[in-house]
Amino acid sequence: MLKVLTLGCLLSMAITTYADVRLTVFNCGELRFPDITAFGLANDATDVREMFVPCYLVEHPKGRLLWDTGLPLGAAGQGDVALDDGSMRYARSIVAQLADRGLTPADIDLLALSHFHFDHAGGANAFADATLLIQQTEYDAAFLHAQTNPVFDKTLYAALETSRKRLLNGDHDVFGDGTVRIVSAPGHTPGHQVLLLALKKNGPLMLSGDLYHFRASRTLRAVPVFNSSKEQSLASMAHVESLLAATRATFWIEHDMALARTLKLSPAFYD
Ligand SMILES: [Zn+2]
Numbered sequence: 001m002l003k004v005l006t007l008g009c010l011l012s013m014a015i016t017t018y019a020d021v022r023l024t025v026f027n028c029g030e031l032r033f034p035d036i037t038a039f040g041l042a043n044d045a046t047d048v049r050e051m052f053v054p055c056y057l058v059e060h061p062k063g064r065l066l067w068d069t070g071l072p073l074g075a076a077g078q079g080d081v082a083l084d085d086g087s088m089r090y091a092r093s094i095v096a097q098l099a100d101r102g103l104t105p106a107d108i109d110l111l112a113l114s115h116f117h118f119d120h121a122g123g124a125n126a127f128a129d130a131t132l133l134i135q136q137t138e139y140d141a142a143f144l145h146a147q148t149n150p151v152f153d154k155t156l157y158a159a160l161e162t163s164r165k166r167l168l169n170g171d172h173d174v175f176g177d178g179t180v181r182i183v184s185a186p187g188h189t190p191g192h193q194v195l196l197l198a199l200k201k202n203g204p205l206m207l208s209g210d211l212y213h214f215r216a217s218r219t220l221r222a223v224p225v226f227n228s229s230k231e232q233s234l235a236s237m238a239h240v241e242s243l244l245a246a247t248r249a250t251f252w253i254e255h256d257m258a259l260a261r262t263l264k265l266s267p268a269f270y271d
Pocket residue numbers: 117119120210255
């Protein structure tokens with residue numbers, strides 16, 4: 001609890017005293033799953049079957065951080081692409097959308113993924129020159145034991161094998177001033193993490209990763225059957241909910257399509 005309160009104080013200070021941080025949201029694809037029972041939900045728990053797939057650019061005076069890289073780059077411009085249990089669609093790649101902003105992958109200083117599943121690591125190979133911020137536990141699962149775990153597709157991020165890394169063991173203050181904080185939230189994968197931002201105008205904002213996939217997942221505390229640990233997932237949900245209460249942060253479920261339809265996408269931004 002002390003940790004939560006301290007973070008809350010830091011964030012309220014951040015709003016008035018810390019650096020200007022700018023968040024840009026990109027449409028990095030859409031997913032459709034006709035059957036959602038794999039997400040730990042009965043099919044009548046919600047009628048939502050589509051998921052938004054975002055990428056986020058965080059611009060701080062000390063550098064640019066890309067949070068999540070969307071669907072596989074090869075799916076871009078291909079129309080509906082079949083998956084085992086659904087389909088995906090990706091209009092324009094994150095690399096092309098960054099180019100619209102006058103940015104190339106070389107302009108990205110730091111790369112962090114909520115976790116290494118295909119809909120978050122899909123563009124990772126393009127950002128091998130960035131420093132990767134990754135939990136040690138996620139590194140072990142995604143790089144050392146990927147062949148034993150079917151939810152990790154190493155071909156999507158093989159180029160990161162040799163990239164510079166900050167191996168994390170828990171929460172991490174990315175720029176050292178409290179404005180951009182990675183919060184460890186394991187369970188979906190061994191090193192799953194969420195991102196807590198202190199934006200001056202918009203206030204504190206948390207990006208969920210895949211802590212929840214649907215709004216109903218949050219209401220029902222639904223744990224997908226493919227999560228690495230149900231116990232850790234529930235503990236992470238409890239921890240994040242207490243952080244949200246302490247910081248009064250806005251909470252974006254990254255895959256929430258209804259939310260996505262209300263968001264300003266690139267080139268607009270949140271600051
Ligand atoms: Zn996902």
